[in-house]
Amino acid sequence: MEKILVCLKRVVDYNVKIRIKPDETDVVTEGVKMSINPFDEIALEEALRIKESGQANEVIIVSVGPEDCQQQLRTGLAMGADRAILVEHSENTEPLTVAKLLHQIVQQEQPELILLGKQAIDDDCNQTGQMLAELCSYSQATYASKLSVGSNSLEVTREVDQGLETLEIDLPAIVTVDLRLNDPRYVKLPDIMKAKKKSLDVINPNDLKISMDPFFKVISVTAPPPRESGIKLSDAGELFDALKAKGLVD
Amino acid sequence: MRVLVVAEHNDGAINPSTSKTLSCVAELTSLGSDLLVMGNNSALAEQAARFQNVDSVLYMGNEIFEHQIAAVMSPVIAKIAQDYDCVLCPSTTFGRDLMPRIAAALNVGQITDIMNVVAPRIFKRPIYAGNAIQTIEIQDNVKIAATVRLASYKEVETNNQATIKNVELPEIELPSHTRFLRIESEATERPDLQVASVVVSGGRAFGSSENFELLYSLADKLGAAVGASRAAVDAGYVPNDMQVGQTGKIISPDLYIAFGISGAIQHLAGIKDAGTIVAVNKDADAPIFEIADFGIVADLFEFIPEFLAKLG
Ligand SMILES: Cc1cc2nc3c(=O)[nH]c(=O)nc-3n(C[C@H](O)[C@H](O)[C@H](O)COP(=O)(O)OP(=O)(O)OC[C@H]3O[C@@H](n4cnc5c(N)ncnc54)[C@H](O)[C@@H]3O)c2cc1C
Numbered sequence: 001m002e003k004i005l006v007c008l009k010r011v012v013d014y015n016v017k018i019r020i021k022p023d024e025t026d027v028v029t030e031g032v033k034m035s036i037n038p039f040d041e042i043a044l045e046e047a048l049r050i051k052e053s054g055q056a057n058e059v060i061i062v063s064v065g066p067e068d069c070q071q072q073l074r075t076g077l078a079m080g081a082d083r084a085i086l087v088e089h090s091e092n093t094e095p096l097t098v099a100k101l102l103h104q105i106v107q108q109e110q111p112e113l114i115l116l117g118k119q120a121i122d123d124d125c126n127q128t129g130q131m132l133a134e135l136c137s138y139s140q141a142t143y144a145s146k147l148s149v150g151s152n153s154l155e156v157t158r159e160v161d162q163g164l165e166t167l168e169i170d171l172p173a174i175v176t177v178d179l180r181l182n183d184p185r186y187v188k189l190p191d192i193m194k195a196k197k198k199s200l201d202v203i204n205p206n207d208l209k210i211s212m213d214p215f216f217k218v219i220s221v222t223a224p225p226p227r228e229s230g231i232k233l234s235d236a237g238e239l240f241d242a243l244k245a246k247g248l249v250d
Numbered sequence: 251m252r253v254l255v256v257a258e259h260n261d262g263a264i265n266p267s268t269s270k271t272l273s274c275v276a277e278l279t280s281l282g283s284d285l286l287v288m289g290n291n292s293a294l295a296e297q298a299a300r301f302q303n304v305d306s307v308l309y310m311g312n313e314i315f316e317h318q319i320a321a322v323m324s325p326v327i328a329k330i331a332q333d334y335d336c337v338l339c340p341s342t343t344f345g346r347d348l349m350p351r352i353a354a355a356l357n358v359g360q361i362t363d364i365m366n367v368v369a370p371r372i373f374k375r376p377i378y379a380g381n382a383i384q385t386i387e388i389q390d391n392v393k394i395a396a397t398v399r400l401a402s403y404k405e406v407e408t409n410n411q412a413t414i415k416n417v418e419l420p421e422i423e424l425p426s427h428t429r430f431l432r433i434e435s436e437a438t439e440r441p442d443l444q445v446a447s448v449v450v451s452g453g454r455a456f457g458s459s460e461n462f463e464l465l466y467s468l469a470d471k472l473g474a475a476v477g478a479s480r481a482a483v484d485a486g487y488v489p490n491d492m493q494v495g496q497t498g499k500i501i502s503p504d505l506y507i508a509f510g511i512s513g514a515i516q517h518l519a520g521i522k523d524a525g526t527i528v529a530v531n532k533d534a535d536a537p538i539f540e541i542a543d544f545g546i547v548a549d550l551f552e553f554i555p556e557f558l559a560k561l562g
């Protein structure tokens with residue numbers, strides 16, 4: 001195939017213990033380590049492997065978000081993507097709006113394969129890839145843990161609640177990836193230097209003529225009810241007695 | 251509010267996830283819902299008619315729905331949804347695969363993982379692996395498209411006798427770009443993780459799939475389902491469908507017992523709704539002890555046989 005498009009979201013790093021703003025409007029993101037959404041890194045790794053095996057010519061990465069997303073796009077370029085596109089928008093963008101913007105990019109670039117993460121670990125929405133697939137009228141395979149490229153189709157194994165499902169889907173196609181698909185490579189210093197020369201286009205969403213008005217109003221973001229910490233028991237006998245007292249074993 | 255629920259089914263039976271989704275309907279409206287069953291087996295419609303909170307079952311029998319391919323179902327559902335104010339699916343891999351396509355076809359945003367309906371247009375949902383709860387409002391006159399978080403709802407009773415209406419496939423062109431090849435699932439007699447009242451779970455500490463046998467014998471003694479951490483699945487000790495957590499299954503058993511699981515936030519995201527959490531770990535500082543109701547610092551390979559002996 002000619003082109004693979006990979007969608008990267010900038011999110012709070014998965015190792016950060018998040019804090020909620022005192023006014024309960026959002027979680028604190030200022031001064032917090034930000035990274036590429038872990039699933040998206042896996043999506044990019046897969047695209048690079050497909051290209052390296054000679055089955056694709058170009059890997060393009062795209063992100064929707066504030067100017068700072070350039071850091072994550074530069075990391076993606078250092079991993080090996082050929083060029084990057086940033087649709088710059090300072091506010092949080094809902095999945096349907098992101099999907100509509102991506103749809104415009106898909107129409108411009110005409111990639112045969114579009115890879116996304118199965119979910120963003122900040123909003124945990126798990127929507128964008130499927131929405132984009134519907135907007136494009138493309139086939140989709142979500143939760144991919146194995147992917148093989150045929151001449152005009154893909155065979156994708158999906159991690160579903162019942163086990164592993166395998167689909168064959170025609171190109172152009174949209175695949176959202178799960179954690180077990182691959183282990184992403186580490187970026188090396190020379191690659192970071194080289195990445196500085198690669199092209200990174202910044203697009204204004206207004207030029208794509210998509211309404212950025214949200215569907216939802218966020219009323220509050222609050223902490224979940226805490227679980228009270230419990231007690232330590234010394235052995236199996238004590239546990240048996242404690243569970244029996246609660247009627248949980250007999 | 252007129253609510254349409256899309257049923258999930260596997261192996262000729264309505265999945266319990268559908269029942270839990272129906273219990274969310276009661277928080278939205280007192281009018282019940284229409285339950286849409288797309289499949290190739292009319293026994294599904296009869297089973298569906300017994301669930302509470304179902305007004306009518308809409309049965310669309312057709313072999314093209316045999317494998318519930320999202321891209322084939324979404325245009326049909328979007329058409330039917332014209333007559334409803336709200337469309338719901340369970341937040342399982344089935345519902346999460348399908349609902350965003352329906353929402354996009356309807357040109358509305360989607361709410362993933364409703365955990366509570368505060369008011370008919372105000373919902374609570376978890377974000378950041380359940381470490382924060384978002385309360386969101388959707389404007390009047392906008393159709394609600396949402397998935398329901400199973401751990402937040404109980405199954406409904408099955409003493410109903412809803413009317414069954416056979417619905418014709420609308421005349422729209424359906425895609426042929428997707429072909430089902432196979433599904434590999436391990437047959438088990440144990441309860442379904444997502445509805446089990448007792449779950450025992452194992453982590454990396456087990457070291458091999460053979461060692462998981464010890465956990466299976468405990469599960470069988472307790473009538474429990476078996477779960478696992480991502481590390482145990484990645485290492486190949488158990489299949490992927492046993493993974494509990496942010497990216498696995500989110501569960502709410504009455505009793506959850508974790509053996510040799512450290513308690514990473516991504517794992518805890520899957521068990522926070524459990525009634526009683528027990529953790530057995532040989533490291534007294536393992537983070538899982540911070541949320542466990544009962545913690546035991548012990549070697550699981552010694553502990554499980556002793557506990558089995560106590561259970562008699
Ligand atoms: C984006 C993302 C999503 C993720 N999603 C999930 C998810 O859905 N579910 C999930 O589980 N993880 C998930 N993870 C992974 C998670 O971060 C942890 O790596 C994982 O949960 C660790 O599994 P573990 O506790 O089995 O292994 P470890 O962290 O290695 O812990 C093993 C524990 O066993 C104890 N132990 C060792 N030997 C014994 C013994 N003989 N007896 C008793 N105790 C013993 C040790 O003290 C240790 O605490 C995700 C990670 C990322 C980045």
Ligand SMILES: Nc1ncnc2c1ncn2[C@@H]1O[C@H](COP(=O)(O)O)[C@@H](O)[C@H]1O
Nearest residue numbers: 007008064116117119120125126127128
């Ligand atoms: N703002 C964004 N920019 C680029 N890609 C995104 C963005 N939001 C979501 N995605 C992609 O869509 C996937 C699913 O996101 P979500 O639907 O928000 O859970 C992510 O893993 C990304 O690949």
